[in-house]
Amino acid sequence: MNQSDMVRSEHEPLVETIDVKTHFKTARGIARAVDGVSIQIRRGQSLGVVGESGSGKTVLSRSIMGLLPRNGVIREGSVRYQGQEIGNRSDKEMQSIWGREMAMIFQDPMTSLNPVMKVGKQISESLRKNLGMSSSEALAVAEKLLHDVRIPEPARRLNQYPHELSGGMRQRVMIAIAMACGPNMLFADEPTTALDVTVQAQILELLSEQKRDRNMSLLLVTHNLGVVAGYTDEIAVMYGGKVVEKAPTKTLFANTKMPYTEALLSSIPRLDQPSHSRLSTIPGRPPDIVHPPKGCRFAPRCAYVRDLCLNEEPELQQADSPDHTYRCFYPVGSPEYLERRVELTRKGELVASEGSN
């Protein structure tokens, strides 16, 4: 926790989670979707949360916002917003925070807009409710918001239904809705996954532009490391409900510590690879969060696994800089890691180009 103390002495974090656990009661047992996550986000900063499906990244962002299902959830740990504990607040108490302080945009703009409500109404709803505007005032603001998110002919769009807009346009509308009450903290839950590749960059550009203009903090949830690389200040890699590596974006890419992060990075196809070279993959499947492995959660799939990894869970370690932490006994660059790497290369299990990280 000395790391968080240092951060606090400089800037108070806007949002902070301390050992947050979110468990779901299921028929099979307790699913540990988020299992002890501590992160901080400062004002104006953007944090990327990266991980495979089921790593708990979506549940983490919903836990911070308090948007969890009503039944069958066990919440532990502390969520602080501007220094105040909000983790234990009821839905009613969160009303004042939702929309005005924190907002979220979702993965699929097809299902996150109400199909039978006009776009203008959907945007102006929260303005009227949270800021007490009249309906004509709210519509005028909505038009300006649509203009801000680069929607052509905003006045006409106000009177259209979601099905009359394209996917990218709908996501822009979602962003406009989230921006409406000027939140300090925006959660973007895989905002580009459901969109066409050509539109993805535009939406991310728009998000980071809005973040800059409004001095807003952004938590960007994604499974795509390429997405977070250009648009975040810091990255937290999640695996099996835990943060396994966290570092400023540049450090993470330049000085990867966790073999899982390395494996994620090397599974991105690269332009400098020879054509038809096989993409490297991570063998196996994400861990069962109802019965997680005993030791390191990544151990069963890790190429550098040793006995210790299978029996003991690694604590959060600090790397060269204080803001870089990871959970691994034998991180990238350690003697054990290098020894195993030589073996693997000899057996031909590693593609040569992979080592250039």
Add this chain to the structure above:
Amino acid sequence: MSTTSVTPAPEDAIVRKKLGFGFWLCVIWVGLMAFIAIFAPVLPLKSPTANFINSAQGRPPYAPSWSHWFGTDKDARDVFSRSLYGARISLTVGFTAITAGFLIGGSLGVISGYYKGWIDRISSFGFIVLLSFPSLVLAILLTSLIDRNLLTVSLVLGLLSIAPVGRLARAATLQYADREFVLAARQIGATNRRIIIKEILPNVAIPMSSLALLGMAVAVVAEGGLAFLGFSVQKGITWGGLIQLGSDASKTLQDAPWIAFFPILMLFLTVLSLNFAGDRLRTFFDVKETTL
């Protein structure tokens, strides 16, 4: 659905689903019946209770003629005007019953679909209990116990429609309650009440609108059945009662088929129209989610 009048987008030009001529014909018929039901007393109709005994024609019933288009019954009362007056009670009962069913069943269904948990368990159990009674038997049972006036008969039929309406409303709500737009509304600060009214109800209303028409048809038929058996509104002219009068003795139906025929025709056309219009509405709104 769209009301845009500004230059339609290209996709608007592609085949728009239409309700069709038949739908509007049905709407016109039901509208006409409703109009007659409301304004019967001020329309230039013969009195439905007067006896038009015509000594030249001998004993009533009289066959359809220029003066009595649908003929008269055994008491020489005008079948045409009685059939039209019959729409009053039949349609009122049908409408009130389904409205009551929608108000109670619909809100129970939406609430239990939205909140789930114990509320859902209790109301779903209630629906099952209601559904496991044979409905006509229950209706007869209840109407035989009470003072049968317009309101009570309507409410009995409304009670019977609670369960089917409620189950559909619950199913439709379940479908929408977990959608992300509901979560999206929550996270911009909407309260549960606001979400139910503004986000869920407009979506649930679409499948429910066709059920309203179909349900009204069922209620009109049920009222006819009750009236035929003598368990509907005690004093008053209803289609079921008219049909019963026209078929009470074995000879009546053979000698004067018009007495029963015309109320049957009215009842049939009305129920057919309601069913057809409801069905068309259902297919019209049956939009595959992929096109949304």
